[in-house]
Amino acid sequence: MRKxxxxxxxxxxxxxxxxxxxxxxxxxxRRRGFEGPGYHFxxxxxxxIVNTRELERMGAHAKGYNQHSxxxxxxxxxxxxxxxxxxRTELQKRSLRIVIxxxxxxxxxxxxxxxRDLSPDLNRNGEIEPEEWIKACPCYEASC
Numbered sequence: 174m175r176k177x178x179x180x181x182x183x184x185x186x187x188x189x190x191x192x193x194x195x196x197x198x199x200x201x202x203r204r205r206g207f208e209g210p211g212y213h214f215x216x217x218x219x220x221x222i223v224n225t226r227e228l229e230r231m232g233a234h235a236k237g238y239n240q241h242s243x244x245x246x247x248x249x250x251x252x253x254x255x256x257x258x259x260x261r262t263e264l265q266k267r268s269l270r271i272v273i274x275x276x277x278x279x280x281x282x283x284x285x286x287x288x289r290d291l292s293p294d295l296n297r298n299g300e301i302e303p304e305e306w307i308k309a310c311p312c313y314e315a316s317c
Contacts, residue, residue, distance in 0.1 A: 179242035182315040184250025189260040212244035220264025257309035287315035
């Protein structure tokens with residue numbers, strides 16, 4: 174098994190008024206040249222947890238961090254106009270807690286963060302601030 178010390182939360186950057194299935198995710202990631210979804214888990218709006226990549230396989234979700242991380246993605250992240258928004262349903266929030274709790278039990282001491290929190294610290298003050306985010310993903314404060 175790979176050494177895991179990071180759990181990265183993502184959103185699919187899909188609109189809240191549209192459905193974006195695990196099959197859509199698979200198709201889109203393959204079009205980008207990946208061997209299937211780059212995330213290890215995908216959480217649908219109804220709270221369904223889908224295993225999309227084996228934990229033993231390195232992910233394709235956070236460049237520079239994939240070797241030692243696990244990627245968890247939830248369906249959504251954009252409002253109906255395509256702007257970043259925390260669109261998580263209560264069922265998704267519950268499922269995220271379940272997945273993250275299980276991963277922390279399996280990989281104790283791992284850091285949990287949002288994809289945006291891996292952006293470069295451009296002003297070198299030790300904090301990744303909103304103006305430094307490469308993207309808003311996952312559209313909520315995921316660090317714990």
